[in-house]
Amino acid sequence: MTDVHKIASSAVGSNGASSAPLTLDALERAVGSHDIDTVVLALVDMEGRLVGKRLTARHFLESTVSHGAESCEYLLATDVDMSPQQGYGLAGWDRGFGDFQLKADLSTLRLLPWHPGAALVLADAFKASGEPVEVSPRQILRRQLERLAARGLRAQVGTELEFMIFRSTYRDAWESGYRNLTKATPYSVDYTLLDTNNIEPLIKRIRISMEGAGLNVESSKGECNLGQHEINFRYGDALRICDDHSIYKLGSKEIAAQEGMAITFMAKFDQREGSSCHVHVSLAGADGSNVFAA
Template sequence: MRKPPLTLEQLRVAVAEGEIDTVVLALVDMQGRLQGKRFHAPYFLEQVAGHGSEGCNYLLAVDVDMNTVDGYAMSSWERGYGDFAMVPDLTTLRRVPWQPGTAMVLADLEWLDGSGPVVASPRQILRRQLDRLAGHGLTAYAGTELEFVLYRDSYEAAWRRGYRDLTPANQYNVDYSLLGTARVEPLLRRIRTEMAGAGLTPESAKGECNLGQHEIAFRYDEAVSCADHHVIYKNGAKEIAAQEGMSITFMAKPNPREGNSCHIHFSVRDSERRSAMPGDGPAHLSPTGQRVVAGLLATMREFSLLFAPNVNSYKRYQPGSFAPTTVRRGTDNRTCALRLVGHGEGMRVENRVPGADVNPYLAIAALVAGAVHGLDQELQLGAECTGNAYDDARAERVPGTLRQALDLWRDSTVARDAFGDEVVAHYANQARVELAAFDTAVTDWELFRGFERL
C-alpha cells in the first residue's frame, strides 16, 4: 500500500497544533474537474474521515456550466436529484501549500443505499479497467504531460473582455528557451515547489510553441496515482495563477496557434513491477508489448471520445501541428498518434491524441482497455511509420469532430464489452449535450463573416 503524503494521525496532530483548520473533500466530475466541500478540520476528523459525506448526484449529470441536462439515467428531475456518498480515499490525503491551513483528500463515489460504487464515476471507470488488466497479471503506469497557455490577465479580467485581446506571458515562441521561460519562472517555480509540498513529484518545466505556452511534467506513476496527481495539479495551477493575478487555460485549442496537448506516456508492468514492454520483436517490443500497442491502435478511433471529449478538442488535429491526424505508430516519431520512446525498463508508448482538456481517468482507462483488447485478441502489430504520418493517405484518420467520435463510441462493440452499456450511454450523453449546446451557439466567426457582408 502506498504511503499517503499525509496520514490521518499526522492530520490529527496538525489540527491539534493549529497548522490545519480546513479539509477539502473533492470528487472528480465528468470533465475531470474537482468538486466538493470544505470542512472545518475538527468536524472532518470527528464525522467525515470515517463515515464520508454526501453530494448531489447531479455532479455527474451536468454540463460545463453546471446546468441540469436531460438524458442521464442516474440523475434527473424525475428521480429527484438525490445524493451519493463521497467516501474519502485516505491514501490521497495531503497538504495544500497554496491554500494556507488546508488539507485535501479525494473521494470515491458510492450509492447511499449500499448498492455499491457509482460505475460511471471517472475513478471507478479507471479502477474497473485496471481490474481487467490484472487478469493478465499486469498493472498500468502512466505519465501525463499537460501544456497550458499563461496570460498576464486575471480570470476576472479575461471574463470581462470576453477572452479577447489578452496578454500572453510571452510574446514569441519560447519552446525550450531559457531566456523566455525566465520571464515567468517565479510562477513556474511556485507551482513546482508547492506541488511537491502536496506530495506530487515534479520533474521539469519548459516553454512551448504558442505564445505564453508552458509545460510542467511530473513523475511517471501507477495509473490511479497519475490521474489523481493530474487533477490536483491542474486545479492547483489555476488557483496559484489566480493568486498571482494571472490566468492559465488548459483548453485544447485556445487560439489559431499550437494547441495545448496532454501527451500520455503508458506502459504495463508484471507482478514484480518490471516492465512487460521490451523484447526482441518489432520496435524492440516483447510479445506482450506488441499486443498492447496493437490494441491501442485498434481501439483508438472508437475510444477517441475519451481522449478528446469536447467540441474544441478536435481543433488541434491539423497537419504539421504536432497533433496527430492519422492512427499510426512510429519509433520516436512525433507525427504519429502513438510514439514509441525509451528503452529497457523505460520503454513506453506516448499517446499524442489527447489535449489538455482531457479527463485523465477516462483517457488512461481507454488506454488500459485498449491494452486488454490487444492481449485478449492476441493482436498482431502492423508496420510502423518511418516518415511523415500526416501524409499517409492509406492510414485511418483520427476523428475530426466530436460528432464523428460520438458515433464511433456509441456504435462500438469493443467499448460496450470493455466499459459496459451504462458507461457508454453516460458519456455518449455528455457528448450529445455538448454538441446540442454548440449547435445553438452563434460564434464570433459567424458574426464577423456575416453581419454586414451576407
Template sequence: MTALQRLRADVDAGRVEEVVLALPDLAGRLQGTRLSARHFLDSTVTDGFGACTYLLTTDVDMAVTARSGELDPEGTGFGDMVLAPDLATLRPLPWDPGTVLVLADARHPDGGPVQVAPRQVLRAQVEALAGHGLVPYAGVELEFRVFTESYAQAHAAGWARLTPATRTGVDYALVGLERMDALTRRLRRETAAAGLVLESARGECAPGQYEIVFRYDRALAAADAAAFYRTAARQVAAQEGMALTFMPKYDDAEGNSCHLHVSLRGADGTPVLAGDGAHGESALLRRVLAGQLACLRELTLLFAPTVNAYKRLRPGAFAPTSVAWGPDNRLAALRLVGSGASLRLEHRVPGGDADPYLALAGVLLAARHGIEEDPPLPAPVRGAPGPGAAALPASLGEAADALDGSAVARKGLGDAVVDALVAAARAEEAGYAGTVSEWERARGFERR
C-alpha cells in the same frame, strides 16, 4: 504512521484546520466542499459526506446534460450520493495554509460505487487488467497557456485578445520567460511540496505556453495527480493575478495537449513491454498497440470531449488526425518511445481538456481489447501518415456517434458510462451550434 494518524496529529497540533473533500467530475474538474478538520475526522472519515448526484451529470455551466440509466437527478428529485474520502490521496495545499485536500469516491446510499464517476471508470479498467496479471503505469504531460491578465480581466474582455505571457513561442527557451517566472516557479515548488514528483518543466511552442511533467505512477495515482495539478495551476495563477488555460485550442497557435505515456508491468513489478520485436517490443506490446488502433476512432470522445478539442486535431496543428503508430514518431497518434524497461506507448490524441481518468480508462480498455481479441497490427509509419490511414473523428458529434455505437465501449465501460458521455457531448454540440461566434460577425456583419 498512516495518513489518518498523520492528519490527526496535524489537526491536534493546529497545523491543519480545514479539509477540502473533492470529487473528480465528468468535465475533468475537482468539485467539492470545505470541511472543518475536526468534523472530517469525527464524522466524514467513517460516514462520508452527502452531495447531490447532479455533480456527476453537469457541464461546466452546472447544467444537467450527462443523464444515464444510473444517474438522472431530475427524475429522482436531485437526491444525494455519498462522497467517501480516499485518505491515500491526502495532500497539503501550500498555497492555502492550514488546508489539505482529499479526493473522494462517489457511492450510492447502499454503498455501491457510482459507475459513471471518473475514478471508478478508471479503477474498473485497472482491475480488469489485474485479471490478466498486469499493472498499468502512466505519466501525464499537460500543457497550458499563460496570459498576463487576471481571470476577472479576461472575463471582462470576453476571453478574447488576451496578452500571452511571452512575446513569442518559447519551446525549450531559457530566456524570454520573465513575465511568467513567478507563476511557474510557484507551481513547480508548491506542487512538489504537495507531494507531486517533478521531473521537468519548460516553455512550449506557443506564446505563453508551458509544460510541467511529473513522474509516472500507477494509473489511478497518475490521474489523481493530474486532476490535482490542474486545480492547483488555476488557483496559483489566480493568486498571481494572471490567467492560464488548458483548453486545447485558444487561438491559431499550437494547442495544449495532454499526452499520456502508458506502460504495463507484471504483478511482481517486472516491465513486460520490451522484447525481441523489430522495435524492441514484446508480443504483448504488439497486441496493446493493435488494440489502440482498432479502438481509437470509437474511443476518441474519451480523449477529445469538447467542441474545442477538434480544433486542435487539425492538419498542420502538430496534433494527430489519423489512426497510425510509429516508433519515435511525433506525427502519429501513437508513438512508441523509450527502450528496454522504459519502453512505453505515448498516446498523443488527448488535449488539455481531457479528463485524465476517462482518457486513461480509454487507453487501458483498448489495451485489454488488444490482449483479449488480438486484432492485426498495421505497419508502423515514418513521418506523417499517408492518405490511406483512417481519419480520426473530425467533430464532437462524429466522436459521440462512434462511442454510442461501440460494442467495445459498451461492453468494457458499461452502458451507463457510454450513455452519460454521449449525452454530455451532444448537449455541448447543440449549445455550440446555436451560438453566434466572433468569426461569423466579422465575416457577415457588413459584407453579406
C-alpha cells in the same frame, strides 16, 4: 475490491516525491496544533475537474472520516458549465436529483501548500445502499485496472499537460469575453531559458507547490505558442497519476489566480499551436518489466 476507505493510516505512502501525502495521524496532530483548519473533500467529475466541499478539519476528523459527507448526484450529470443534462442514468430533470455519499480515500490525503492551513483528500461516491457509484471516473478506472490485474498486469501512466498563461485575471478574462488577453510572453519560448525567466516565479511556485502536495515533479519548459508552458511529472501507477493530474490542474489555476494571472489547459485557444495532453501508458508484468518492450 479493496476498500480504500478503510486503509490504515500507516499504509498511506507517497508517489516518490520528497514530500509525502499526509497520514491520518499526522493530520490529527496538525489539527490539534492549529496548523491545519480546513480539509477539502474533492470528487473527480465527468470533465476530470475537482468538485466538492471545504470542511472544517475538526468536522472532517469527527464525522467525515467515518461517515462521509452528503453531496448531490448532479455533480456526475452536468456539462462543462455545470448545467444538469438529460440522458444520464444516475440523475436528471426527468428522475430527480438525489444525494450520494462522498467517502474520503485516505491514501490521497495531502497538504495544499498554496492554501496555508488546508489539506485535500479525494473522495469516491457511494449510494445509500453502500454500493459505489459505478459511473464515477475513479470507479470506471478502477474496474479497468482490476481487469488488468486479473491478467497479471499493472498500468503505468505518465501525463504531460501544456497550458497557456495570461497576464490577466480570470475575472478580467470573463468580463472581456475572453478576447484581447495578454499572453505571458510575446513570442515563442520553446525550450528557451532566458526568455522564460520573467514567468519563472509563477512556474517555480507551481513546481514547488506540487512537490509539497506529494506530486513527483520532473521539469518545466517553455513551449511553442505565446505564453505556453509545460510541467512534467514522473510516471507511476495509473490511478495515483490520474489523481495527481486533476490535483495539478486545480492547483496551478488557483496559484495563477493568487498571482493575478490566469491559466488555461484548453486544447486550442487560438490559430497557433494548441496545448496537448500527452498520456503515456505502459503495462508492467508481475516482475515489474515493461511488457510492451518484450
